[in-house]
Structure formats: C-alpha cells, structure tokens
Amino acid sequence: MDRFIFIALYNMQRPVILVSNDDSINAPGIKALVEVAKKFGDVVVVAPDSPQSGMGHAITIHEPLRLHKVEVFEGVESYQCSGTPADCVKIAIDKVLYRLPDLCISGINHGSNASINVIYSGTMSAAMEAAISSVPAIGFSLLDFSFDADFEASKHFAEIVIREFFNNGLPDACLLNVNIPKLPLEEIKGMKVCRQAVAKWEEEFEKRVDPNGNEYFWLTGNFVNYDKGEDTDVWALENNFVSIVPVQYDLTNYQGITHINKNWNISNE
Amino acid sequence: MDRFIFIALYNMQRPVILVSNDDSINAPGIKALVEVAKKFGDVVVVAPDSPQSGMGHAITIHEPLRLHKVEVFEGVESYQCSGTPADCVKIAIDKVLYRLPDLCISGINHGSNASINVIYSGTMSAAMEAAISSVPAIGFSLLDFSFDADFEASKHFAEIVIREFFNNGLPDACLLNVNIPKLPLEEIKGMKVCRQAVAKWEEEFEKRVDPNGNEYFWLTGNFVNYDKGEDTDVWALENNFVSIVPVQYDLTNYQGITHINKNWNISNE
Numbered sequence: 356m357d358r359f360i361f362i363a364l365y366n367m368q369r370p371v372i373l374v375s376n377d378d379s380i381n382a383p384g385i386k387a388l389v390e391v392a393k394k395f396g397d398v399v400v401v402a403p404d405s406p407q408s409g410m411g412h413a414i415t416i417h418e419p420l421r422l423h424k425v426e427v428f429e430g431v432e433s434y435q436c437s438g439t440p441a442d443c444v445k446i447a448i449d450k451v452l453y454r455l456p457d458l459c460i461s462g463i464n465h466g467s468n469a470s471i472n473v474i475y476s477g478t479m480s481a482a483m484e485a486a487i488s489s490v491p492a493i494g495f496s497l498l499d500f501s502f503d504a505d506f507e508a509s510k511h512f513a514e515i516v517i518r519e520f521f522n523n524g525l526p527d528a529c530l531l532n533v534n535i536p537k538l539p540l541e542e543i544k545g546m547k548v549c550r551q552a553v554a555k556w557e558e559e560f561e562k563r564v565d566p567n568g569n570e571y572f573w574l575t576g577n578f579v580n581y582d583k584g585e586d587t588d589v590w591a592l593e594n595n596f597v598s599i600v601p602v603q604y605d606l607t608n609y610q611g612i613t614h615i616n617k618n619w620n621i622s623n624e
Numbered sequence: 625m626d627r628f629i630f631i632a633l634y635n636m637q638r639p640v641i642l643v644s645n646d647d648s649i650n651a652p653g654i655k656a657l658v659e660v661a662k663k664f665g666d667v668v669v670v671a672p673d674s675p676q677s678g679m680g681h682a683i684t685i686h687e688p689l690r691l692h693k694v695e696v697f698e699g700v701e702s703y704q705c706s707g708t709p710a711d712c713v714k715i716a717i718d719k720v721l722y723r724l725p726d727l728c729i730s731g732i733n734h735g736s737n738a739s740i741n742v743i744y745s746g747t748m749s750a751a752m753e754a755a756i757s758s759v760p761a762i763g764f765s766l767l768d769f770s771f772d773a774d775f776e777a778s779k780h781f782a783e784i785v786i787r788e789f790f791n792n793g794l795p796d797a798c799l800l801n802v803n804i805p806k807l808p809l810e811e812i813k814g815m816k817v818c819r820q821a822v823a824k825w826e827e828e829f830e831k832r833v834d835p836n837g838n839e840y841f842w843l844t845g846n847f848v849n850y851d852k853g854e855d856t857d858v859w860a861l862e863n864n865f866v867s868i869v870p871v872q873y874d875l876t877n878y879q880g881i882t883h884i885n886k887n888w889n890i891s892n893e
Contacts, residue, residue: 411681411710412743419832419840441680441744446841449827471756473875474681475710487740487824515890523887528822529880546890550876553797555756558718563688571688572715599890601880606742607819611798611870615817618792621784621868622814 370396370457370521373447373485377407377440377464377477380427384463387506388495389428391513392460395521399456400428401447403477404435408466410477412484413439422446440481448488458520459485462495463509465502469534469588469598470552470580479532483604486530491520493530498592499537508540512597515546525601532600536592546597552587554580639665639726639790642716642754646676646709646733646746649696653732656775657764658697660782661729664790668725669697670716672746673704677735679746681753682708691715709750717757727789728754731764732778734771738803738857738867739821739849748801752873755799760789762799767861768806777809781866784815794870801869805861815866821856823849 372392376385380402392398404423421437434451436443444459461481468476482492493516497509512535525531532551536543556576563571580589588598615621641661645654649671661667673692690706703720705712713728730750737745751761762785766778781804794800801820805812825845832840849858857867884890 406686409683409685411679411683411749413680413682414678414744414843416678416843417675419842420829421838421840442843445827445843446829449829450831450841471873474752474756474873475683480680483743487743519884519888519890523889524883526877526879526883529877529883531880532875548881548884548888548890550878550881551874553874558714560689560715560718562719569690571690572719573688574683574685574711574714599884600875601877601884602875603877603880604740604743604875605820605822606801606869606871606873606875608795608798608870608872609819610795611800611872612817612819614793614795614798615788615868615870619788619817620792621788621817 371452371454372396372398373452373456373459374398374400375402375440375443375461375481377403377410377481379403379406380425380433380435382465383502384465384506386428387510388460388463388513389431391510391517394514395517396457398431399452400431400433401436401443401451403440403443404437407439407477409475410439410480411475412441412480414441415439420446440477441484444481444484456490459490459492460495463506463513464496465504466496466500467498467534468494468496468532469592470554473532473551473602482530486528487604491525493520494532496534497537498534508538508543509535511540512546528603530602532602534588534592534598536595538595542595543597544595546599547591549588549591549598549600550586551600552580552589553582554578554589640721640723641665641667642721642725642728643667643669644671644709644712644730644750646672646679646750648672648675649694649702649704651734652771653734653775655697656779657729657732657782658700660779660786663783664786665726667700668721669700669702670705670712670720672709672712673706676708676746678744679708679749680744681710681749683710684708689715709746710753713750713753725759728759728761729764732775732782733765734773735765735769736767736803737763737765737801738861739823742801742820742871751799755797756873760794762789763801765803766806767803777807777812778804780809781815797872799871801871803857803861803867805864807864811864812866813864815868816860818857818860818867818869819855820869821849821858822851823847823858
C-alpha cells in the first residue's frame with residue numbers, strides 16, 4: 356500500500372477521545388488524563404471553567420452556558436464551559452465534535468468516587484452523560500484530594516484500562532468507575548473488578564453564627580462502610596488494589612417490581 | 625385501656641413523614657403532597673428556598689447552608705433550606721428530625737421524571753438521599769410543567785401508593801419513582817409497575833449573542849424513546865396509566881463484571 360494512503364487511512368481510523376472532569380480544566384488531574392489519552396487517539400477536551408465537585412448529575416436549565424476555546428494542553432483542542440460536567444459532555448457532543456467520540460474519559464478526579472460517592476460525583480456524571488448518549492465512558496479518580504496529588508500511578512493504570520477498553524470492549528450501556536489508591540506504583544497490588552460497596556456518609560452539619568448573628572451550616576460527615584464483602588470497591592482500595600466498578604444508568608430495581616406486583620393492591624384503582 | 629394512654633400510644637406510633645421537593649417550598653406541588661401526607665402521620669417539611677430543577681444529586685460542599693423555620697403549611701413543621709434537594713434531606717435527618725422518619729416523600733414535581741429523567745431529577749435525588757440513609761422513599765411527579773397544574777388526580781394516586789407502602793412495604797434499598805399523566809382522574813386507567821424506559825434527551829444547544837457580542841448557549845432538546853417495550857414507564861404514561869418504577873442506588877452493572885473478568889487482560893498488571 357502506498358505509504359501516504361496508509362497514513363491517511365490510519366489517521367481516519369484514529370479514535371476520537373473526549374476528556375472532561377469536575378475539578379475544572381485547570382486541575383492537574385485532567386492534565387494527567389490528557390497525557391494518557393493522547394497515546395490512543397485524537398483528544399478533545401471540554402471541561403468546566405471552575406470546580407464542580409459534588410454536582411452529581413446536575414444540568415443547567417435556567418441559565419445559558421458559555422463555551423470558550425482555550426490553549427491549555429499542547430496540541431489538544433480544548434474548551435472551557437461555564438456549566439456542570441454533564442453540561443460539558445452535552446455541549447461537546449452537540450456543538451464541538453464532528454461525530455460521536457469513540458470514548459469519553461473523565462477525571463482524573465482529585466478524591467475518591469468509590470462506593471456511594473458515584474452518586475454525588477461530577478466526574479462520574481460526565482462519564483454517565485456520555486454513556487447515555489451511547490458513548491463508552493470511563494471515570495478515573497485518585498484517593499487524594501490535594502491539588503498537587505501525584506498522578507503517576509494513576510496514569511499507569513488509566514493507560515491499561517483504556518488499552519483494554521479498545522482491545523476488548525465493554526457491554527452496551529456499561530461505563531466504568533475506576534478508583535486508584537493513594538500509593539506509589541510499586542505498592543499497588545493490581546486491579547480488581549468490583550461491585551459498589553454498601554456504604555454512606557453520616558452527616559454532621561456544623562452550626563456556626565455569622566457576623567450578623569444568623570446561623571449557617573457546613574456539611575461535614577464520616578464515610579461509613581457497612582459492607583464486609585471482599586468483592587467491593589472499598590475492600591479493593593483498602594487492600595491496595597485499583598478498583599474497577601462497571602456502572603449502569605438503568606436504575607430499575609427489578610426485585611421491587613416483583614415485590615409490588617405480588618404484595619400491593621393497586622390493580623383496581 | 626384508658627383513653628389517654630391509648631391516645632398517647634397512638635401518637636407515639638404515628639409515622640413521621642419527611643416531605644421535600646425540588647420546585648421549592650412555595651410550589652403548589654409540595655402543598656398537594658403535604659395534604660396527602662397529613663392523612664398518614666406527623667409531617668415535617670424541609671424543602672429548598674428556591675427552585676432546584678435539574679440539580680440531579682448535587683450537594684453543597686463549598687458554601688454553607690441556611691435553614692429557616694417557616695409558616696407555609698397549616699399545622700406542619702416546615703423549614704426552607706438554601707441548598708439542593710439532597711442537602712435538604714441530609715440536614716433534615718441530622719438537624720431537624722428527632723429520629724429517622726418512617727417515610728420520605730418528594731414532589732409532587734411539576735414535570736415528568738420518567739425514564740432517564742430520574743438521573744437529572746432533584747425530586748428523585750431527595751428521595752434517593754433518604755433511601756441511602758435507610759429511609760423508605762417515594763418521588764411523585766406530574767407530567768405538567770405549569771405552575772398552576774391540577775394536582776387532584778396526583779393526590780388520589782399518591783394516597784394509594786403511600787397507603788400500600790405502609791400496608792405492604794418495600795424491599796430494603798428500594799425507592800419509588802411515581803409519575804402521573806396529565807389527565808383528569810376519570811381518564812387515568814390505573815397504575816402499572818414498570819421498568820425505566822431506554823430513552824434519552826437529544827440536545828440542541830441554541831446559540832445566541834449577548835449585547836456585548838459574546839456567544840452563549842441555551843440547553844434545549846427532544847426526548848427520544850428508543851424502547852418499544854410495553855413494560856416501561858414511558859409506555860404506561862403514553863397509555864394513560866400512572867407509572868411506578870422501583871429504583872435503586874446500587875449502580876453496579878453485574879454483566880460488566882463478568883465481561884471484564886472474562887475478556888480483559890488486567891490480572892498481571
């Protein structure tokens with residue numbers, strides 16, 4: 356085959372990878388993820404212009420969005436958006452990309468999104484928004500909240516996960532929630548495919564009084580794991596493994612359907 | 625039994641019902657739900673002080689919350705909170721209620737939360753937050769976005785659903801997403817227990833230019849149902865039934881676990 360034709364075909368087939376996050380386009384975590392993504396395809400970044408942690412799957416309905424092209428990552432088309440992580444993915448698909456991307460990756464989050472945190476996570480909502488639009492998606496999170504967290508081990512495992520996705524795929528409507536322990540690479544024992552642990556935050560709002568004498572409250576809380584299973588993400592992380600939880604957006608509880616059909620009296624009302 | 629002892633015991637056993645929503649404490653929909661709830665127990669309302677539609681499972685981490693006791697519903701202890709629906713339920717459990725409520729109900733939302741809307745819904749996130757805290761929870765939504773929607777049929781069905789919950793229960797960690805068609809009571813054919821339809825919003829951001837010459841975008845979109853099943857919430861609603869979808873917050877995709885364990889090469893990395 357003529358070399359130029361070969362190169363042209365090769366470029367046509369390079370995957371398009373959308374990258375987003377919730378810590379904002381200026382966070383070190385997204386820079387680390389962009390560096391990994393560039394090894395696999397043509398990268399486009401659409402990420403929030405300010406931190407959006409804890410935004411869950413919020414979308415912006417009552418305000419307009421701003422979208423600006425920015426020069427943040429060398430050789431990578433990048434945009435910052437005034438909206439939430441889910442907004443970023445929506446506007447990327449509708450207004451930025453010329454076709455559906457082959458993969459959307461989100462993160463690397465500064466902080467854990469294991470267990471019930473998946474529900475509150477802006478990082479995972481970006482991935483979920485992509486999955487809802489039929490784009491395979493993976494969220495990555497490092498168990499280190501600090502701005503200057505060390506992402507070297509995270510990059511190593513993100514590269515393996517993305518490689519395996521491109522080689523061996525995922526089922527339809529299945530995204531991944533990948534969490535990496537805060538450890539040097541040599542202390543991480545490997546990767547485990549897990550279920551979401553049964554755990555929750557026990558809130559303790561801290562009451563304070565402002566200079567005008569009015570009360571206000573800060574959300575604080577303790578993460579409590581009720582799940583003794585050794586097949587959970589919390590177990591894996593506590594035992595120095597990277598956790599991979601396959602996630603879905605069909606929230607139907609099928610046991611609940613059976614329970615109501617069997618026990619409830621609603622058929623004649 | 626002495627009448628006073630009987631009354632005291634009866635009052636001790638009256639259920640405590642927490643009511644929240646996402647349209648704000650001043651929305652007609654929550655007033656309708658409070659009226660129904662009062663038939664079943666002692667009602668406490670903690671709801672947002674401003675509309676929070678589309679907030680998904682957002683929580684407020686970087687700002688403090690305000691909580692004010694208000695007189696909105698006759699004979700009902702009520703608080704407005706500056707946070708999201710999920711915040712309202714968290715602060716209700718930690719700071720307002722003297723014990724875990726027996727039920728949390730959210731709504732009645734002005735607008736559908738059927739199918740994929742469950743992901744974006746503030747109404748359902750209030751219910752989900754309660755369920756995560758081991759409180760049984762039900763979200764109610766009427767397929768009418770207007771402020772002056774007619775909630776009479778919704779109240780009728782909410783009462784039946786709450787009665788059946790108290791009589792016949794729900795499985796652990798199972799909440800309900802109840803949607804009511806925009807029809808007079810006599811045209812509604814009954815209730816169906818359903819799964820979440822496979823559907824999504826196809827976004828079309830509308831680009832405009834502000835007076836300063838800068839672009840901005842409004843989120844618009846069309847709801848597209850890809851699911852031909854007659855066991856879905858969308859089918860039920862289109863066929864004039866109330867839909868009841870049991871919902872869970874374990875997002876694990878168990879087929880995904882099998883797929884990765886079988887096909888991916890990650891065991892030695």
